[in-house]
Amino acid sequence: MSEQIEQAIARKYDAGFVSEVESDTFAVGLDESVIRRISAMKNEPEWMLEWRLKAYRSWLKMDEPDWAHVDYPKIDFQSISYYSAPKSMKDKPKSLDEVDPELLRTYEKLGIPLHEQEMLAGVAVDAVFDSVSVVTTFRAKLEEAGVIFCPISEAIQKYPDLVKKYLGTVVPQRDNYFAALNSAVFTDGSFVYIPKGTRCPMELSTYFRINELNTGQFERTLIVAEEGSYVSYLEGCTAPQRDENQLHAAVVELVAMDDSEIKYSTVQNWYPGDENGKGGIYNFVTKRGLAETNAKISWTQVETGSAITWKYPSCILKGDNSVGEFYSVALTRGRQQADTGTKMIHMGKNTRSTIISKGISAGHSSNAYRGLVRMGPNADGARNFTECDSLLIGDKCGAHTFPYIESRNPSAIVEHEATTSKVSDDQLFLCRQRGLDPEKAVSMIVNGFCKEVFKELPMEFAVEAGKLLEISLEGSVG
Amino acid sequence: MMLSIKDLHASIDGKEILKGLNLDIKPGEVHAIMGPNGAGKSTLGYVLSGRDGYEADSGTAQFNGADLFDLEVEERAQAGLFLAFQYPVEIPGVSNMEFMKESVNAIREKRGDDPLSASEFLKKAKEACKQVDLPLAFLKRGVNEGFSGGEKKRNEIMQMILLEPNLCILDESDSGLDVDALQVVANGVNSQRDGKRSFIVVTHYQRLLDYIEPDYVHILADGKIVKSGDASLAKEVEKTGYAWLGAKAEEADA
Numbered sequence: 146m147s148e149q150i151e152q153a154i155a156r157k158y159d160a161g162f163v164s165e166v167e168s169d170t171f172a173v174g175l176d177e178s179v180i181r182r183i184s185a186m187k188n189e190p191e192w193m194l195e196w197r198l199k200a201y202r203s204w205l206k207m208d209e210p211d212w213a214h215v216d217y218p219k220i221d222f223q224s225i226s227y228y229s230a231p232k233s234m235k236d237k238p239k240s241l242d243e244v245d246p247e248l249l250r251t252y253e254k255l256g257i258p259l260h261e262q263e264m265l266a267g268v269a270v271d272a273v274f275d276s277v278s279v280v281t282t283f284r285a286k287l288e289e290a291g292v293i294f295c296p297i298s299e300a301i302q303k304y305p306d307l308v309k310k311y312l313g314t315v316v317p318q319r320d321n322y323f324a325a326l327n328s329a330v331f332t333d334g335s336f337v338y339i340p341k342g343t344r345c346p347m348e349l350s351t352y353f354r355i356n357e358l359n360t361g362q363f364e365r366t367l368i369v370a371e372e373g374s375y376v377s378y379l380e381g382c383t384a385p386q387r388d389e390n391q392l393h394a395a396v397v398e399l400v401a402m403d404d405s406e407i408k409y410s411t412v413q414n415w416y417p418g419d420e421n422g423k424g425g426i427y428n429f430v431t432k433r434g435l436a437e438t439n440a441k442i443s444w445t446q447v448e449t450g451s452a453i454t455w456k457y458p459s460c461i462l463k464g465d466n467s468v469g470e471f472y473s474v475a476l477t478r479g480r481q482q483a484d485t486g487t488k489m490i491h492m493g494k495n496t497r498s499t500i501i502s503k504g505i506s507a508g509h510s511s512n513a514y515r516g517l518v519r520m521g522p523n524a525d526g527a528r529n530f531t532e533c534d535s536l537l538i539g540d541k542c543g544a545h546t547f548p549y550i551e552s553r554n555p556s557a558i559v560e561h562e563a564t565t566s567k568v569s570d571d572q573l574f575l576c577r578q579r580g581l582d583p584e585k586a587v588s589m590i591v592n593g594f595c596k597e598v599f600k601e602l603p604m605e606f607a608v609e610a611g612k613l614l615e616i617s618l619e620g621s622v623g
Numbered sequence: 624m625m626l627s628i629k630d631l632h633a634s635i636d637g638k639e640i641l642k643g644l645n646l647d648i649k650p651g652e653v654h655a656i657m658g659p660n661g662a663g664k665s666t667l668g669y670v671l672s673g674r675d676g677y678e679a680d681s682g683t684a685q686f687n688g689a690d691l692f693d694l695e696v697e698e699r700a701q702a703g704l705f706l707a708f709q710y711p712v713e714i715p716g717v718s719n720m721e722f723m724k725e726s727v728n729a730i731r732e733k734r735g736d737d738p739l740s741a742s743e744f745l746k747k748a749k750e751a752c753k754q755v756d757l758p759l760a761f762l763k764r765g766v767n768e769g770f771s772g773g774e775k776k777r778n779e780i781m782q783m784i785l786l787e788p789n790l791c792i793l794d795e796s797d798s799g800l801d802v803d804a805l806q807v808v809a810n811g812v813n814s815q816r817d818g819k820r821s822f823i824v825v826t827h828y829q830r831l832l833d834y835i836e837p838d839y840v841h842i843l844a845d846g847k848i849v850k851s852g853d854a855s856l857a858k859e860v861e862k863t864g865y866a867w868l869g870a871k872a873e874e875a876d877a
Contacts, residue, residue: 570675577695578672578699578706579700580729581725583697585725589714590714592717593714593715595716596717597716
């Protein structure tokens with residue numbers, strides 16, 4: 146029966162097409178002149194360039210981390226191009242009518258129509274293609290509410306004071322190797338600002354697409370929620386099927402002021418490479434949020450793609466009574482490797498955090514949960530609950546759990562539960578005896594395993610995530 | 624003939640368990656299969672339903688004219704073969720409702736029927752729930768997740784009612800049940816007797832047959848049917864036990 150499970154999880158990658166778009170792409174290689182050129186392309190002010198150069202000089206002195214439970218050849222940072230943009234974006238199209246139809250078609254094929262009338266009601270989208278934002282929808286409607294949602298390159302021009310005030314405050318330039326690299330060469334990403342007391346009237350989302358060969362994508366997202374505000378944000382990502390590995394090193398910073406709430410969801414479907422581990426995206430990402438008094442930050446992620454994932458969306462619970470949540474589904478198959486989890490840093494009193502992690506490993510893949518819960522000396526009455534479940538499909542994959550707990554406050558409570566289970570032959574036999582084919586059966590069992598996390602996703606995306614697992618598990622059963 | 628088994632031999636891990644079993648079942652008939660532990664009663668259910676590791680070594684089984692052993696597990700189910708498990712397994716996070724709706728519609732699709740809508744299915748599911756005396760909340764709970772032994776058995780019968788199979792194999796559906804639960808399971812089964820649907824009731828004890836009256840009783844010992852009769856045979860077994868079979872089975876072996 147295990148053979149049938151193996152077949153059922155063989156995967157087809159639907160987003161693997163290449164768009165025929167003429168692009169301006171930098172020659173491969175990285176030095177200060179490349180950073181100056183990126184900054185010049187974006188017409189940035191001097192302070193921004195200085196900020197980048199400072200990051201670059203730090204990066205040069207740093208070493209690539211090797212503690213993650215992943216294995217890959219050393220990245221040659223001189224063989225990557227750090228900027229690529231469709232030629233048609235040079236003249237900065239003012240409306241959708243001026244955008245290259247091929248770009249619009251790309252997003253349509255991915256199920257993300259960019260014409261506002263065709264879109265899911267209530268979702269505004271920023272579409273980032275390689276190094277530039279193609280279009281951001283519903284901006285007028287959001288502006289009415291005082292919400293700023295625009296490409297970060299534009300925010301640097303239009304709202305320099307806001308960007309200057311918050312950029313790098315949660316993830317400093319030299320935070321870690323990949324964050325430092327990102328700080329030096331980031332090209333685009335989204336900027337969100339929710340004014341005091343405002344509930345963002347729509348879901349905000351950004352779709353990242355890597356298209357060009359041999360380029361890296363280095364996006365930077367900054368979300369600031371002022372006092373008493375609320376925003377729900379979702380990112381999605383895909384890339385063409387290529388034999389070469391491509392680097393994606395993003396930084397996301399969330400700032401949640403007093404009494405505010407930020408809900409950040411990710412549906413990550415980067416190209417994972419083929420069944421032999423050829424090609425695929427290296428997804429090395431730093432995501433962190435800072436929660437002030439009574440604020441809440443909630444990370445939900447569904448990770449099904451990438452050859453290698455290295456990602457720990459974290460919460461710094463600085464203010465008293467602040468809340469951090471992390472809900473994660475990470476599915477690996479083929480030769481995929483994931484080392485993912487979270488950090489909950491409790492600083493304030495009565496801070497609370499919840500971690501629910503579901504790892505599913507199939508094929509020859511390796512799936513690790515790595516989580517840190519730190520209770521600081523002032524975190525009186527702080528609480529954490531961690532549940533970490535692994536599901537194994539077949540007998541050639543691996544699941545690992547690396548929990549780190551540091552408590553410097555005797556009144557803090559930390560709970561950790563972990564389980565490992567298998568899609569058993571008994572379960573599969575029950576499903577098939579009830580008339581379900583093996584593919585449907587495995588996909589149903591996996592979806593059931595993930596239910597606790599899916600229910601945290603915004604409605605529209607919960608359906609999408611469920612489908613993604615279904616597609617991911619689709620295969621040819623002979 | 625609904626099911627016709629001829630000279631069935633089957634081994635598990637190289638050990639022969641079924642050693643030339645013959646059985647004919649006509650539509651609407653209820654056949655009880657009794658026998659001591661290790662006689663091959665559960666093996667028969669698994670071989671017929673196609674469980675991995677329970678393939679027939681030789682012999683044939685015709686099911687409504689089709690060769691059963693040519694079909695995949697799900698194809699046998701789609702053709703109307705249902706197995707009520709002795710130890711139903713849990714599927715956490717998948718609701719009973721979702722599971723049964725997918726199953727019912729997968730089978731309907733094979734029969735060329737339109738799938739049931741959510742509301743049509745819910746109506747049927749509620750009725751089935753009532754029939755086996757399970758609270759409606761069980762529809763929303765994960766398949767067998769945290770169910771007691773008796774609840775799991777009743778849940779199996781509920782699934783049988785919803786799937787409307789042609790042939791139901793009940794694998795020790797009475798084990799571990801108190802008298803009230805036994806009554807509920809038996810009522811569920813009896814409600815499905817319509818003169819066309821056939822049943823194989825596998826049991827160690829005669830007790831269940833007080834509630835589900837069989838047309839035929841077969842004694843399975845050492846991989847063969849050693850004695851067949853009507854309902855009175857079950858009563859006889861209750862009195863004398865299976866000890867007399869041991870000798871007989873050994874004789875048959877020699």
